[in-house]
Amino acid sequence: MDEILSRLEDISDTDLRAELQKYGVVIGPILKSTRNLYLKKLTKFKAREQGLVIEEAPVVTDPPETDLEVxxxxxxxxxxxxxxxxxxxxxxxxxxxxxxxxxxxxxxxxxxxxxxxxxxxxxxxxxxxxxxxxxxxxxxxxxxxxxxxxxxxxxxxTLMRGDEPKPANDLPSLRKQDLNKLRHLIEQDKYDEFEDTIRSNAKYLVNSANDLPTILKEGVRYNALHVCATHNRDAFAKLIIKLIKDKTLMKEMYSSSDDDLITDKTDILLHSYINGCDGIRGDTPLHLSARLNHWQIAKVILQEPILERNRVNKEKEKVEDVIGDRVKTSREDKEKFMKLLRDCYYVPILRAEDFSSPPQIGEAVQTPPRTAKIGQNSSPLRVHALAGPMSAEDASNFKKICTSPMKRAIRCRDLEKGMEKVGRSAAKDMKIGFSEYWEFLDDFADFSTIEGLQKLEDFLSVKYDYADDIGDITKQLESLILNSPKSTKQADEVNEEVFHDAQCCGMCNECTVNGDSFIEDLESEPVFLTGLNATKLDAEVFQAVEEAGKDKIDLKTFPKVALWRKNVLHHNQYEKMSDWSSPKPKSFQIRRTELNPIFPDIY
Structure with a gap:
């Protein structure tokens, strides 16, 4: 082999090509990189002609494609x-x-x-x-x-994910026509139908693919809050924000009972709604309300702590830079909107849950936090009341009134709600909003507003419905034991005397006119906020409702609130409301008593 190869090394390219073609080899260009390959091929053919044996490795061929492709x-x-x-x-x-x-x-x-x-x-x-x-x-x-x-x-x-994944929820998917219908409900101001539609399926608010707001208008990429800002639907905006914060609706969407997970997803979703940008200029709902001078919905958005007030759009414009640029707006209207943006300060009242530190008046802020950490060893202070919105000057005056030495006696006498009472009175005199956190509602409420009274009405409706069920069972048992005409007559006389009492609810003329339904409620077992006995919590809520004015309690709109108010007035008239027992546990009351001597020096 080597001798044959050495003899063929001096052969020219033309002769090499001719020799290989004799053996039927199809060759390409003969270059420096390919010449040695062709020389080896020619050497093998010459060796076979001379009868030389060539040792080669076994050749492995591919399996037939017909067998492999089946x-x-x-x-x-x-x-x-x-x-x-x-x-x-x-x-x-x-x-x-x-x-x-x-x-x-x-x-x-x-x-x-x-x-x-x-x-x-x-x-x-x-x-x-x-x-x-x-x-x-x-x-x-x-x-x-x-x-x-x-x-x-x-x-x-089993390699990747184990068991087959289960769907996040059983809610039906939404078509584009469904989303267009929801947008038309906002545009046509059909509030009741809009509420029913959203409550029927959480996917109207949440895009299940990315947990972000559902887009109701493609192209401009408007979510529901953008559409509300465009048509000045402040009531719709309040409902959207309320439903997003509703954990029941979010749990239905995510099919989870993990409160931390639901809270995180709720915060992200609310942030995306309040600060979400559209697909044209990057305007937030607040930008759109400013362009159209819709100050009503702007007021709703400005009340959300999660709002980014200084957010700019794609053209680097802030909210105050675009006021009235899409509608004819007078100078007075622009100044009114600017005043709304400026006078948007809130003053929080902070409390420690375990009373390890006295309540404090926080600094005036435009985006009030829900929690605040004061010191490394102290318990976290939480916002228990919020006064505002107001101007920076009013915020300073509000703080001076709440920390005034003249109000010291009220703050020290009631450690649980003393600071809130002072703040509530000051807010009423200054004609600003004052929202308090009520533990039995697990929410903030201002009982001087229709929204606050409605929250109290909804809570009492549940309490009275439960009491009616228990009362029906009790009456059936009593009818088996006491069935004499004498006892029935005495009971009727007592009920009639209570009904015609001059202080039954402060609205006796209306009570008489409204007929049998209210009379039946008066004859039922009195129900209070924490059970069948009045506590200090009833007295505190009663005082907050009275300061708002009993004329706001419409018997037809808030029948349960009127009935509860009557029960509080008639409960233990020989004892002051301030002396009623606290619904807090005994350990809490002991802790509060121990700290009582310390508070006067701190205030």
């Missing part, structure tokens, strides 16, 4: 097993072995494991594709490849 791959090429056996018998080899491992349910090894070990990647890839769930890997050792092929491949589902 779904149930069974056997490779005929000479494949022989080539692998020869390579294995020679010991170590420079070859790379590609082993195919298959799922256990396929039972692929009836023809032997060696049939699933290859020496070229293409054949291994075809074999792996022929069986769903199979995989292959390369090895330098035949023993390692055989071990891999004998190990069943894990199933794809």
């Amino acid at each position: 779904a149930d791959f069974k056997k490779p090429a005929n000479n494949f097993k022989e080539s692998v056996t020869l390579a294995n018998s020679n010991g170590s080899s420079d070859k790379i072995y590609y082993a195919v491992s298959q799922p256990p349910k396929k039972s692929p090894y009836s023809n032997g494991l060696e049939n699933w070990i290859f020496t070229d990647q293409l054949s291994a890839c075809r074999a792996a594709k022929s069986v769903p769930g199979a995989r292959f890997k390369n090895f330098s050792s035949y023993a390692d490849a055989l071990e891999f092929a004998s190990t069943p491949a894990p199933l794809p589902n």
